[in-house]
Amino acid sequence: TWHAIVYQLAETTPEFGVALRFGVAGAGVLAWCAWRGERLRISARDHARLALQGVFTYSVSYLCVYHAESHVPSGLVAVGYSASPLIMGVAARLLWGTPLSRRLAVGGAMGLAGVTLIFWPEFSRMRDDASTALGAAFTVGAVLLSAVGSLIASRNRSSGLAFWPALGYGMAYSSLMSWLFVFGSGQALHWPAALSWWLSFAYLAAFGSVVAFACYLLLQQRIGVGPAATVGVATPVI
Numbered sequence: 001t002w003h004a005i006v007y008q009l010a011e012t013t014p015e016f017g018v019a020l021r022f023g024v025a026g027a028g029v030l031a032w033c034a035w036r037g038e039r040l041r042i043s044a045r046d047h048a049r050l051a052l053q054g055v056f057t058y059s060v061s062y063l064c065v066y067h068a069e070s071h072v073p074s075g076l077v078a079v080g081y082s083a084s085p086l087i088m089g090v091a092a093r094l095l096w097g098t099p100l101s102r103r104l105a106v107g108g109a110m111g112l113a114g115v116t117l118i119f120w121p122e123f124s125r126m127r128d129d130a131s132t133a134l135g136a137a138f139t140v141g142a143v144l145l146s147a148v149g150s151l152i153a154s155r156n157r158s159s160g161l162a163f164w165p166a167l168g169y170g171m172a173y174s175s176l177m178s179w180l181f182v183f184g185s186g187q188a189l190h191w192p193a194a195l196s197w198w199l200s201f202a203y204l205a206a207f208g209s210v211v212a213f214a215c216y217l218l219l220q221q222r223i224g225v226g227p228a229a230t231v232g233v234a235t236p237v238i
Contacts, residue, residue: 001203001204001208001212002069002074002075002077002078002235002236003074004200004203004204004208005017005065005066005069005074005200005204006069006074007194007196007197007199007200008021008066008197008200008201008204009066009069009070010194010196010197011190011192011194011197012190012192012197013182013187013190014063014066014067014070015063015178015181015182015185015187016182016187016189016190017066017201018058018059018062018063018066018174018175018178019175019178019179019181019182020175020201021062021175021201021204021205021208021209022054022058022059022062022171022172022174022175022178022205022209023171023172023175023176023178023179024205025171025205025206025209025210026168026169026170026171026172026173026174026175027168027172028168028205028206028210029164029167029168029171029210030165030168030169030172032164032168033164033165033168036164038162038164038165039162039165040165042161042165042169046159046161047169049152049155049156049159049161050156050161050166050169050170050173051169051170051173052152053149053152053153053156053166053170053173054149054169054170054171054172054173054174054177055149055173055174055177056145056146056148056149056152057146057149057150057152057153057170057174057213058149058170058171058174058175058209058213059173059174059175059177059178060145060177061141061142061145061146061149062142062174063178063181064138064139064141064142064145065077065138065139065142067135067138068080068135068136068138068139068142069135070135071131071132071134071135071138072126072131072132072135072136072139073119073122073123073126075118075119075122075123075236076119076122076123076126076135076136076139077139077142078115078119078235078236079112079115079116079119079236080139080140080142080143081142081143081146081232081235081236082111082112082115082116082232082233082236083108083112083143083232084143084146084147084229084230084231084232084233085104085107085108085111085226085227085229085230085232085233086105086108086109086112087143087144087147087229088147088150088151088225088226088228088229089104089105089108089225089226089227089229091147091151091225092151092224092225092226095151098224098225098226100226104226104227107230108230108233111230111233112233114233114237115233115236115237118236118237119236147229150220150225150228150229151225153166153170153217153220154220154221154225157217157220157221163214163217163218164214167210167213167214167217171209171213216228216231219231
């Protein structure tokens with residue numbers, strides 16, 4: 001997904017790309033739930049919870065990712081996300097008293113250092129200018145906002161919300177928020193013609209959104225928010 005986003009930025013604004021990506025993904029998940037006969041009717045309070053999860057997990061955090069990759073190499077963004085295990089582990093410890101093991105702390109620090117070394121050649125080619133600083137700031141914002149979204153998702157799941165409808169509604173609400181950014185900023189709607197845009201879009205909507213987040217959120221349920229965030233170290237290496 002880090003590389004596929006580059007093709008999106010070549011044709012459209014980040015806001016348009018994020019809005020359409022998660023709109024299609026959310027609609028697909030909800031349609032699949034309806035076909036399977038899952039209950040889609042939930043309370044207004046649960047809608048509010050899922051809207052909050054969606055805005056942080058899939059909207060504002062990904063807007064920051066897309067904007068970051070407009071200014072810096074995707075490797076820098078990947079390094080930012082490799083700090084996720086430490087951030088999530090500390091956050092879970094402060095919020096809920098979840099034990100922060102020495103193994104997670106040391107392993108997270110080593111993972112961050114390792115990913116930094118892998119992408120060091122890209123960093124050495126970066127210019128020391130305002131654009132790079134802006135890209136780094138967007139990266140920090142993306143990582144922190146994504147962490148907030150993951151923590152909200154963890155609480156939502158413990159409240160008994162069904163997994164697939166929650167995923168679909170969260171993505172739908174994130175798309176709505178992103179469309180508000182599109183129209184609120186006065187952006188003209190531009191439908192790209194490049195095949196590379198549509199192929200990358202199909203990949204991002206299906207595999208980079210539905211499949212990836214389903215796997216991640218299920219993993220988070222099973223082993224906790226801190227250990228699950230180690231995918232932020234593994235993915236850039238792969």
